Amino acid sequence: MIPEQFTRAMDNVVVLVEEKHPTESLYGLYHGVALTERTHQYSGALPDTITIYRQPILARATSYEGAREQVITTVIHEVAHHFGIDDDRLDELGWA
Template identity: 55%
Template sequence: MGVVPVEMSRERFEELVGQALDDVPVELLNLMDNVVILVEDAPPDGEEELLGLYEGHALTERGWDYAGVLPDRITIYRRPTLNVCDTEADVIEEVAITVVHEIAHHFGIDDHRLHELGWG
Protein backbone atom coordinates (compact mmCIF):
# COMPACT_ATOMS: atom_id res chain seq x y z
CA MET A 1 0.00 0.00 0.00
CA GLY A 2 1.55 3.30 -1.13
CA VAL A 3 1.68 6.55 0.72
CA VAL A 4 -1.25 8.83 -0.06
CA PRO A 5 0.00 12.33 -0.82
CA VAL A 6 -1.40 15.26 1.10
CA GLU A 7 -4.41 16.79 -0.63
CA MET A 8 -4.04 20.53 -0.99
CA SER A 9 -5.41 23.08 -3.41
CA ARG A 10 -3.05 25.11 -5.53
CA GLU A 11 -4.34 28.25 -3.80
CA ARG A 12 -3.43 26.89 -0.35
CA PHE A 13 -0.03 25.75 -1.60
CA GLU A 14 0.63 29.23 -3.04
CA GLU A 15 -0.31 30.68 0.37
CA LEU A 16 2.30 28.45 2.01
CA VAL A 17 4.95 29.61 -0.46
CA GLY A 18 3.99 33.20 0.36
CA GLN A 19 4.25 32.46 4.09
CA ALA A 20 7.69 30.89 3.56
CA LEU A 21 8.79 34.06 1.75
CA ASP A 22 7.41 36.16 4.61
CA ASP A 23 9.73 34.23 6.95
CA VAL A 24 12.83 35.08 4.88
CA PRO A 25 14.62 38.02 6.51
CA VAL A 26 13.72 41.30 4.81
CA GLU A 27 17.42 42.15 4.51
CA LEU A 28 17.90 39.06 2.36
CA LEU A 29 14.82 39.69 0.23
CA ASN A 30 16.04 43.24 -0.39
CA LEU A 31 19.30 41.85 -1.79
CA MET A 32 17.50 39.64 -4.30
CA ASP A 33 17.73 41.15 -7.75
CA ASN A 34 15.78 40.45 -10.94
CA VAL A 35 14.13 37.24 -9.73
CA VAL A 36 10.54 35.96 -9.79
CA ILE A 37 9.08 33.17 -7.67
CA LEU A 38 6.53 30.89 -9.29
CA VAL A 39 4.43 27.88 -8.32
CA GLU A 40 3.87 25.07 -10.82
CA ASP A 41 1.99 21.81 -10.33
CA ALA A 42 4.62 19.56 -11.92
CA PRO A 43 8.34 19.76 -12.69
CA PRO A 44 9.84 19.20 -16.14
CA ASP A 45 9.58 15.69 -17.62
CA GLY A 46 12.14 13.35 -16.13
CA GLU A 47 12.41 15.44 -12.94
CA GLU A 48 9.35 14.08 -11.11
CA GLU A 49 10.99 14.25 -7.68
CA LEU A 50 12.18 17.87 -8.04
CA LEU A 51 10.65 20.10 -5.35
CA GLY A 52 12.11 23.39 -6.53
CA LEU A 53 14.30 24.81 -9.26
CA TYR A 54 16.46 27.91 -9.63
CA GLU A 55 17.09 29.07 -13.17
CA GLY A 56 19.19 32.09 -13.96
CA HIS A 57 22.43 33.84 -13.19
CA ALA A 58 23.44 33.71 -9.52
CA LEU A 59 24.41 37.08 -8.10
CA THR A 60 27.97 35.78 -7.71
CA GLU A 61 28.16 35.09 -11.47
CA ARG A 62 26.90 38.45 -12.70
CA GLY A 63 29.53 40.62 -14.31
CA TRP A 64 29.67 44.08 -15.77
CA ASP A 65 27.82 42.84 -18.87
CA TYR A 66 24.76 41.62 -16.92
CA ALA A 67 21.94 43.69 -18.39
CA GLY A 68 18.75 43.27 -20.36
CA VAL A 69 18.21 39.68 -19.27
CA LEU A 70 14.98 38.01 -18.25
CA PRO A 71 14.46 37.64 -14.51
CA ASP A 72 15.86 34.62 -12.75
CA ARG A 73 13.14 32.11 -11.92
CA ILE A 74 12.57 30.21 -8.72
CA THR A 75 9.87 27.59 -9.23
CA ILE A 76 8.33 25.60 -6.39
CA TYR A 77 6.58 22.39 -7.53
CA ARG A 78 3.32 21.47 -5.80
CA ARG A 79 2.72 17.80 -6.68
CA PRO A 80 6.19 16.45 -5.85
CA THR A 81 6.14 18.36 -2.56
CA LEU A 82 2.74 16.92 -1.62
CA ASN A 83 3.96 13.45 -2.61
CA VAL A 84 6.79 13.50 -0.03
CA CYS A 85 4.66 14.85 2.82
CA ASP A 86 2.26 13.11 5.20
CA THR A 87 0.58 16.15 6.80
CA GLU A 88 -0.03 19.82 6.11
CA ALA A 89 2.61 20.58 8.76
CA ASP A 90 5.10 18.55 6.70
CA VAL A 91 4.15 20.58 3.62
CA ILE A 92 4.70 23.87 5.47
CA GLU A 93 8.17 22.72 6.58
CA GLU A 94 9.14 21.30 3.16
CA VAL A 95 8.01 24.45 1.33
CA ALA A 96 10.05 26.62 3.72
CA ILE A 97 13.17 24.49 3.19
CA THR A 98 12.71 24.46 -0.59
CA VAL A 99 12.21 28.24 -0.76
CA VAL A 100 15.39 28.80 1.29
CA HIS A 101 17.31 26.35 -0.93
CA GLU A 102 16.32 28.10 -4.15
CA ILE A 103 16.96 31.59 -2.77
CA ALA A 104 20.39 30.37 -1.64
CA HIS A 105 21.13 29.29 -5.22
CA HIS A 106 20.26 32.85 -6.33
CA PHE A 107 23.03 34.00 -3.98
CA GLY A 108 25.47 31.44 -5.39
CA ILE A 109 25.29 28.97 -2.49
CA ASP A 110 25.40 25.36 -3.72
CA ASP A 111 23.71 22.25 -2.28
CA HIS A 112 26.91 21.05 -0.61
CA ARG A 113 27.24 24.29 1.39
CA LEU A 114 23.52 24.22 2.25
CA HIS A 115 23.93 20.71 3.69
CA GLU A 116 26.93 21.94 5.73
CA LEU A 117 24.70 24.70 7.09
CA GLY A 118 22.06 22.15 8.15
CA TRP A 119 19.52 22.76 5.37
CA GLY A 120 18.97 19.07 4.52
Protein backbone atom coordinates in the same frame (compact mmCIF):
# COMPACT_ATOMS: atom_id res chain seq x y z
CA MET B 1 8.57 33.68 4.71
CA ILE B 2 11.83 35.06 3.27
CA PRO B 3 13.44 37.45 5.77
CA GLU B 4 13.30 41.08 4.67
CA GLN B 5 17.08 41.54 4.65
CA PHE B 6 17.28 38.82 1.98
CA THR B 7 14.36 40.05 -0.12
CA ARG B 8 15.94 43.51 -0.21
CA ALA B 9 19.17 41.96 -1.53
CA MET B 10 17.48 39.77 -4.15
CA ASP B 11 17.68 41.22 -7.64
CA ASN B 12 15.80 40.41 -10.85
CA VAL B 13 14.27 37.14 -9.66
CA VAL B 14 10.70 35.85 -9.53
CA VAL B 15 9.27 33.03 -7.45
CA LEU B 16 6.79 30.74 -9.21
CA VAL B 17 4.69 27.75 -8.15
CA GLU B 18 4.03 24.98 -10.66
CA GLU B 19 2.41 21.58 -10.27
CA LYS B 20 5.53 19.54 -11.11
CA HIS B 21 8.77 19.63 -13.09
CA PRO B 22 8.20 18.22 -16.60
CA THR B 23 10.92 15.55 -16.40
CA GLU B 24 12.27 15.24 -12.84
CA SER B 25 10.88 14.80 -9.35
CA LEU B 26 12.08 18.05 -7.81
CA TYR B 27 10.77 20.19 -4.97
CA GLY B 28 12.25 23.34 -6.44
CA LEU B 29 14.63 24.75 -9.03
CA TYR B 30 16.67 27.92 -9.40
CA HIS B 31 17.28 28.96 -12.98
CA GLY B 32 19.41 32.00 -13.66
CA VAL B 33 22.68 33.72 -12.91
CA ALA B 34 23.57 33.88 -9.22
CA LEU B 35 24.29 37.32 -7.81
CA THR B 36 27.91 36.29 -7.26
CA GLU B 37 28.31 35.41 -10.96
CA ARG B 38 26.78 38.52 -12.51
CA THR B 39 28.91 40.93 -14.49
CA HIS B 40 28.16 44.17 -16.32
CA GLN B 41 26.93 42.00 -19.23
CA TYR B 42 23.98 40.81 -17.11
CA SER B 43 22.21 44.13 -17.65
CA GLY B 44 18.78 43.84 -19.30
CA ALA B 45 18.44 40.08 -18.68
CA LEU B 46 15.07 38.45 -18.12
CA PRO B 47 14.41 37.65 -14.45
CA ASP B 48 15.92 34.56 -12.89
CA THR B 49 13.30 32.11 -11.64
CA ILE B 50 12.81 30.14 -8.48
CA THR B 51 10.16 27.52 -9.12
CA ILE B 52 8.52 25.56 -6.33
CA TYR B 53 6.87 22.30 -7.42
CA ARG B 54 3.64 21.63 -5.57
CA GLN B 55 2.85 17.96 -6.31
CA PRO B 56 6.18 16.40 -5.17
CA ILE B 57 6.02 18.37 -1.93
CA LEU B 58 2.44 17.32 -1.22
CA ALA B 59 3.18 13.69 -2.18
CA ARG B 60 5.95 13.52 0.45
CA ALA B 61 4.15 15.38 3.21
CA THR B 62 2.11 13.50 5.77
CA SER B 63 0.53 16.63 7.22
CA TYR B 64 -0.11 20.29 6.58
CA GLU B 65 2.81 21.16 8.85
CA GLY B 66 5.09 18.74 6.99
CA ALA B 67 4.19 20.34 3.67
CA ARG B 68 4.74 23.80 5.13
CA GLU B 69 8.17 22.86 6.46
CA GLN B 70 9.19 21.36 3.10
CA VAL B 71 8.09 24.52 1.28
CA ILE B 72 10.16 26.64 3.68
CA THR B 73 13.22 24.42 3.24
CA THR B 74 12.82 24.41 -0.54
CA VAL B 75 12.41 28.18 -0.79
CA ILE B 76 15.46 28.78 1.42
CA HIS B 77 17.47 26.29 -0.64
CA GLU B 78 16.60 27.94 -3.96
CA VAL B 79 17.07 31.50 -2.64
CA ALA B 80 20.51 30.41 -1.44
CA HIS B 81 21.35 29.43 -5.04
CA HIS B 82 20.35 32.95 -6.10
CA PHE B 83 22.97 34.22 -3.65
CA GLY B 84 25.58 31.85 -5.10
CA ILE B 85 25.56 29.12 -2.47
CA ASP B 86 26.06 25.67 -4.03
CA ASP B 87 24.52 22.32 -3.05
CA ASP B 88 27.64 21.12 -1.21
CA ARG B 89 27.59 24.15 1.09
CA LEU B 90 23.82 23.87 1.56
CA ASP B 91 24.31 20.25 2.57
CA GLU B 92 26.92 21.33 5.14
CA LEU B 93 24.44 23.88 6.50
CA GLY B 94 21.58 21.35 6.65
CA TRP B 95 19.52 22.90 3.84
CA ALA B 96 20.10 20.30 1.12
